[in-house]
Amino acid sequence: xSTLTKSFIILLTISTLFLCGYVVQYVSSVSNYKAxxxxxxxxxxxxxxxxxxxxxxxxxxxxxxxxxxxxxNNQIAAxxxxxxxxxxxxxxxxxxxAGLSNTVDSWKITDQQLINLSDNIKDxxxxxxxxxxxxxxxxxSERTKLDETSNTLIxxxxxxxxxxxxxxxxxxxxxxxxxxxxDVLRPYGTKAAAQKSLTPQSTLAELATADTTKIGLKxxxxxxxxxxSMAQISIGSSDGVKKAMRFHVSRGSxxxxxxxxxxxxxxxxxxxxxxxxxxxxxGDSVSTNW
Amino acid sequence: MSPDIKTRxxxxxxxxxxxxxxxxxxxxxxxxxxxxxxxxxxSQYGSLxxxx
Numbered sequence: 001x002s003t004l005t006k007s008f009i010i011l012l013t014i015s016t017l018f019l020c021g022y023v024v025q026y027v028s029s030v031s032n033y034k035a036x037x038x039x040x041x042x043x044x045x046x047x048x049x050x051x052x053x054x055x056x057x058x059x060x061x062x063x064x065x066x067x068x069x070x071x072x073n074n075q076i077a078a079x080x081x082x083x084x085x086x087x088x089x090x091x092x093x094x095x096x097x098a099g100l101s102n103t104v105d106s107w108k109i110t111d112q113q114l115i116n117l118s119d120n121i122k123d124x125x126x127x128x129x130x131x132x133x134x135x136x137x138x139x140x141s142e143r144t145k146l147d148e149t150s151n152t153l154i155x156x157x158x159x160x161x162x163x164x165x166x167x168x169x170x171x172x173x174x175x176x177x178x179x180x181x182x183d184v185l186r187p188y189g190t191k192a193a194a195q196k197s198l199t200p201q202s203t204l205a206e207l208a209t210a211d212t213t214k215i216g217l218k219x220x221x222x223x224x225x226x227x228x229s230m231a232q233i234s235i236g237s238s239d240g241v242k243k244a245m246r247f248h249v250s251r252g253s254x255x256x257x258x259x260x261x262x263x264x265x266x267x268x269x270x271x272x273x274x275x276x277x278x279x280x281x282x283g284d285s286v287s288t289n290w
Numbered sequence: 291m292s293p294d295i296k297t298r299x300x301x302x303x304x305x306x307x308x309x310x311x312x313x314x315x316x317x318x319x320x321x322x323x324x325x326x327x328x329x330x331x332x333s334q335y336g337s338l339x340x341x342x
Contacts, residue, residue: 009309020323189331
């Protein structure tokens, strides 16, 4: 074997060792590109699906945001309307507040007036209280006088009772006298008039003159009985006709006779004919006074 | 006349075995490297010469 061959073998062996060592080192340290590609592919798919989900979520969020914007716009419109209403109410309340402020001012004035009035009332109360004390003292003295006057009044009342008994007795006697006077005056068509007292009550009684008034009854002759000299007239006790009354019978302005009543019914009366100048007839006028 | 063979001694040939061993080592290293690369390619890519 030649030296050249030996040298070539040695170089070949050495170069083979270095080259193979480098190849082994490179292959050992090189990355697994397929695995990385698959890993990146899976990550890409996952990212793509995430992007799709995010796009869907974005769409949903956009729809929600649009709906939310619509609802918010509606709420804003409602709130604007409410703000306008509240502004109107605020204006009204301001007006009311101004009115109430005026009222409060007037109340303040009234309060001041009431305070002044209260002061005046206090002064008046003090004055009235002093007057009350004074009046109480006067009342005590007046009460003493009243007791004395009461005792005097009791004595006077006893005297008045006695006088009243006398007055009652005199009144009864007066009534009896009036009845007697009426009985006397009745045939003449008159009666006793009511007497006016000429004596003041505080003075002694005085005598009154007797006076008469006309009775003033009028009627017609309803029937005539010349045989018995009797006639019937158209008025009775309901009109005030009493026994012994005298009626004058007339025909126009001519005097006929008198009728003295002897019997009285409620609607008619019957009497005797007296002083007959002419024969009475049915329909002639009768009256108590000529 | 033929040469006398008995007068020449036998020459040792150990040097040739050394270089043969070096060549065998080089061949073995290349072979091991090829096997290692092939294993790596198959295990990582599933084939020796193309991507599936």
